[in-house]
Each structure stands twice: as C-alpha cells, then as structure tokens.
Amino acid sequence: MIATPDRTPLTREFFDRPVLEVAPDLLGRVLVRTTPDGPIELRLTEVEAYDGENDPGSHAYRGRTARNEVMYGPPGHVYVYFTYGMWHCMNLVCGPEGRASAVLLRAGEVIVGAELARKRRVSARNDKELAKGPARLTMALGVDRALDGADACAAPDSPFATLTGTPVAPDQVRSGPRTGVAGDGGIHPWRYWIGNDPTVSPYRAHTPRRRRT
DNA sequence: ACACGGATTTTCT
DNA sequence: GAAAATCCGTGTC
Known part of the structure; x- marks a missing residue:
C-alpha cells in the first residue's frame, strides 16, 4: 500500500547540499508531472x-558546454539531456552552487496516472516496468528537453515538481556502482536504490560498443 | 533469468 | 569521426 504523500514541495535548500547527501534522501520522494491530460506521480x-x-x-568532467549549462546553475532545477540518438534522461541539480553536480x-x-504513462510506454509488459530505467522514466512522464532548466521546487500544478513524499527508512537504502x-x-558506489523494490532497474556494467563499419 | 547486437542522432573531440 | 549516464527484440539456458 502507498501512503498518501506529503504534498509540500521540496525546497531550494533541500537541493542546496552536497549531491551525495541529497541522492539517497530522494528515495521515496514523489515527482509530479502535470500534463494536459492530467497528472502523473x-x-x-x-x-x-x-x-x-x-x-x-x-x-x-570536461567543463562547461551548451549541453551541461543547467548543471552549473542553481540547485533544484531539472537537467534533461538526449542520448543514444533516441532517449532522454533527467537529473535534479544539487548544490553547492558552481559544483555542477546532479542526481x-x-x-x-x-x-x-498509470493509464497516461501506459500510453507512452506501449512496450512495458506490466506497470512495474513503466519507469524501470532512466529513459523509460522520462517516457512515462512525458519529459524531454523542453523541460531542461525547469524549476523542480515549484507548486504541484506546475509542469514539473518534486514533492516531499515519504522518505524511505535509511536501513532500506542500498548503494553500489553506477550503471553503464x-x-x-x-x-x-554512487547508485542508490530501495532494497527489494520491484521497480528498480537491473545493474549493467559499461559496455563499449563496436565501431560501425 | 540472462546475454547479445542493432537502432539512431546529438554532442563533443 | 567516435562515443554516448539506453532500450528492445531475439536467442539460449
């Protein structure tokens, strides 16, 4: 059963901390994506x-570019990038200011809003797969580069917001190497997840891809 | 359950 | 020109 989330938006101060402190603290929190068809949480x-x-x-790592501009901006904003020619992934920018860190x-x-998410995730075999992976997550929420730089500390009826939710108990937090x-x-060991949760994506090591002929 | 390769184009070197 | 913070279908165990 899912407890009713705390509807208070996370504050700028929440994100204005070292990223290794913020990342595990985000587990169990709730995102709200408001679309013309309705909200997805x-x-x-x-x-x-x-x-x-x-x-x-x-x-x-190699300094400031047009793509990573938002990472250098104030904490509590959304950094969205396009990758592998097809997918979007989203981050939440953390402090301290100028550190260019993000989750x-x-x-x-x-x-x-599972019925809305299913329309964008036709290949999902069940609801546990709707947001099981970073690009699946953005598909389920209908997030693309139009949201790059958006404020994540906004009211729940804005296009995107992070809510206080119910933070997961510390003893349920697991950590390990980052994926891919x-x-x-x-x-x-900067990947954090909730232990035994069926919506967590499988770990994959980085695999260099063969050169195109 | 797990492993492999193709897809597709932006971004940076 | 090469790599990319991935996904999905297919094949095997």
Whole structure:
C-alpha cells in the first residue's frame, strides 16, 4: 500500500547540499508531472549521483558546454539531456552552487496516472516496468528537453515538481556502482536504490560498443 | 533469468 | 569521426 504523500514541495535548500547527501534522501520522494491530460506521480526508487568536474562519469568532467549549462546553475532545477540518438534522461541539480553536480533519476513507481504513462510506454509488459530505467522514466512522464532548466521546487500544478513524499527508512537504502558509466570502474558506489523494490532497474556494467563499419 | 547486437542522432573531440 | 549516464527484440539456458 502507498501512503498518501506529503504534498509540500521540496525546497531550494533541500537541493542546496552536497549531491551525495541529497541522492539517497530522494528515495521515496514523489515527482509530479502535470500534463494536459492530467497528472502523473512517481515515487522514486533508484537514483545516481554525478559530482561535478572531478567526476569522470559526469557530463561536467570536461567543463562547461551548451549541453551541461543547467548543471552549473542553481540547485533544484531539472537537467534533461538526449542520448543514444533516441532517449532522454533527467537529473535534479544539487548544490553547492558552481559544483555542477546532479542526481540522475533512474527508476520509480507510478502511483498516480498509470493509464497516461501506459500510453507512452506501449512496450512495458506490466506497470512495474513503466519507469524501470532512466529513459523509460522520462517516457512515462512525458519529459524531454523542453523541460531542461525547469524549476523542480515549484507548486504541484506546475509542469514539473518534486514533492516531499515519504522518505524511505535509511536501513532500506542500498548503494553500489553506477550503471553503464564509462571510466567509473565501479569505484564510486554512487547508485542508490530501495532494497527489494520491484521497480528498480537491473545493474549493467559499461559496455563499449563496436565501431560501425 | 540472462546475454547479445542493432537502432539512431546529438554532442563533443 | 567516435562515443554516448539506453532500450528492445531475439536467442539460449
């Protein structure tokens, strides 16, 4: 059973902390995506931290570019990028300011608006797969680059908001190497998920792809 | 349940 | 020109 989420939006101060502190604290929180057809709400079950210019896995590793601009901006905003020629992934920017750190939203449980999410996730075999993976998550929520830079500390009826929700108990938080990250080498255990949750995506190591002929 | 390869185009080197 | 914070269908165990 899902407890009724606390409807209070997360504050700028919540995100204005080191990303390794914010990331596990996001588990169990609720996202609200308001669309013309109605709201979709997602309870976060899996996230990953990316920590600025000193993190080889981060988009900010080689400094500021047009794409990662939002990562350098104020905390509490949404960073959306396009990848593999087909997919979008979304992050929440964290403090401290100028650090270019963010949390990738990897998976969650749809608790409101599953019928809307199913229309965008035709290949999902069941509702547990609606947002089981970072690109599936953005598909389920109808998020693309139009939301890049959007405020995540807004009211629940804005296009996108993060709600306080019910934070998961600390003893349910698991952590391990990030998924599919080149050069990470499994050194940073910066992937966080809720133990035994059926909506968490499977771990995959980074696999370099064969050169096109 | 798990492994493999193709898809597709933006972004940066 | 090469790689990319992935997904999906297909094949095997």
